[in-house]
């Protein structure tokens with residue numbers, strides 16, 4: 001078994017935390033993981049690209065080869081499109097948050113971009129912000145996306161829930177509950 | 190011992206502690222910063238009695254710069270304690286003096302120098318390859334391919350340092366530093382006792398003794414070479430002989446990623462393969478691969494180091510494939526895709542390029558960043574001057590070179606802004622301004638102020654004091670902000686021309702006026718623009 005994920009967003013969107021949560025859940029189920037992320041300059045509003053590889057054998061490269069990702073998990077639609085070269089052309093899936101993160105003057109036309117993204121096969125563009133608010137905390141959009149991804153990941157939902165719980169435990173029970181609710185809303189989509 | 194999921198940097202920190210580390214020193218620099226952050230976190234845990242099995246306390250300190258960090262590490266080793274110093278590749282340029290000369294010392298407690306190279310320049314101004322510098326200083330160098338090796342090699346590096354009585358380099362790259370995998374941990378060694386090196390003058394590097402010590406270094410060369418030739422970190426796997434492959438460090442992972450396909454294309458057989466994890470290059474094994482195979486491909490991240498040594502000036506009779514011969518890119522990082530042509534593989538199938546244009550997202554100053562207000566004030570103060578120059582420095586303030594600010598016109602390396610602005614001003618380019626962060630100022634801007642005071646150079650230094658080392662994730666500046674004015678005064682700058690301002694738009698008018706006044710001054714002036722970095726503010730108040 002081998003499952004490669006490309007996580008893409010903009011600095012400060014919390015993509016790395018999500019990678020850690022999925023990795024923890026995978027390890028709890030006995031899978032081997034390799035995670036890769038780029039820090040530094042990219043944290044100042046630049047694009048952030050993280051890779052997460054789950055496998056029953058130790059994965060070798062920290063970077064996923066092009067055309068090899070089973071899943072693109074994007075926190076922002078432009079970054080989802082940017083990751084396409086990594087997606088497995090015939091079976092790979094895309095899950096992307098719908099709201100654009102516009103911190104550049106030449107950000108492409110949102111409607112055209114979203115319709116191009118939605119036209120890709122096996123793609124879900126999720127209004128994660130709306131569902132996060134429904135869960136009671138606008139900052140739980142990433143948990144919504146993990147919830148959406150849950151049905152495709154080779155990991156049980158309970159393991160993901162446990163990892164979410166562990167990740168947010170230090171922030172108090174209310175935050176934990178909001179994230180679990182957001183996760184459930186994502187799963188129900 | 191158990192397992193832990195660790196980033197390369199974390200694995201190194203833990204490896205050092207488990208090897209009986211006495212003291213560690215560093216200056217922040219991506220991608221090496223997390224080594225010291227982890228050490229400090231674990232040092233606190235140890236003090237609280239919560240670090241399993243580690244009974245003795247150890248030091249983990251940020252320093253003013255890489256040179257001071259390195260020198261403290263030499264002193265720790267002198268005292269009989271295993272010491273580690275970590276920095277990014279360009280930091281080693283700053284620490285070059287102690288690094289090269291410490292190889293002449295007769296070390297008795299291990300000294301490990303961790304250098305994080307940044308091929309691809311994710312967060313750096315160059316992609317220099319530190320393996321050349323290990324070679325230059327004639328010290329052994331480890332290069333891990335996995336997080337497990339980062340842990341194991343750190344431990345081993347202390348052993349090797351004590352075996353050959355010289356510093357040992359551990360060279361990592363950004364991808365290794367910042368990726369995570371599960372690591373199996375080993376036992377915990379006790380620290381060494383406080384004890385001086387054996388009596389004699391081997392530590393006094395004056396010419397007569399240095400000659401003797403240099404001779405000793407050269408004498409060691411043979412035994413270090415033999416050690417590398419036989420090391421299990423340099424394994425050879427026999428295989429098909431059409432194309433021999435030599436990998437180094439992380440390039441092994443990219444090779445393995447493609448190995449199945451390479452084998453399929455060669456009747457199921459893997460190529461003859463040498464992996465290099467320890468330098469000097471294991472000459473015996475390199476020759477074995479070269480003699481056995483029709484051609485040899487070298488896969489290494491950074492400069493073509495092995496490749497160049499292999500090819501030399503006198504052309505070898507067989508083809509050596511690599512970066513200089515054009516089979517691999519000469520710039521940037523290797524990855525699982527760009528090595529495929531060299532392995533005889535076609536590019537992987539990918540989806541067509543999206544129709545939407547893909548504008549990049551250059552890094553930028555945060556919303557509310559104090560530097561924005563500093564930059565705006567300088568810009569306005571310079572209006573009306575037909576010629577002027579603003580020299581920038583390393584750190585977040587460099588980003589003021591980009592639109593919409595377009596203020597900084599030159600940035601070279603740590604501390605350079607002050608010297609460059611001074612040099613330009615005495616050459617007649619006025620007004621000349623240096624913009625430098627507080628941490629960078631202490632790192633290596635200070636010396637230039639001494640020059641400026643001595644020569645009464647007519648230029649202005651703006652210290653953008655955001656109370657932190659921001660770019661690398663808000664590590665504390667070596668001297669608290671409250672002391673900055675006193676430090677500048679102590680350097681001899683005329684107190685009438687040291688101005689302390691608040692880097693906030695509410696003070697914009699005042700700030701513009703003061704900058705205007707100071708750029709007219711016919712001598713050195715220092716304007717300290719103070720306001721805490723937003724990130725540092727958030728970090729300090731995190732629960």
Ligand code: SF4
Nearest residue numbers: 555558585659722723
């Ligand atoms: S990290 Fe701090 S100094 Fe750097 S851009 Fe952000 S606010 Fe400014």
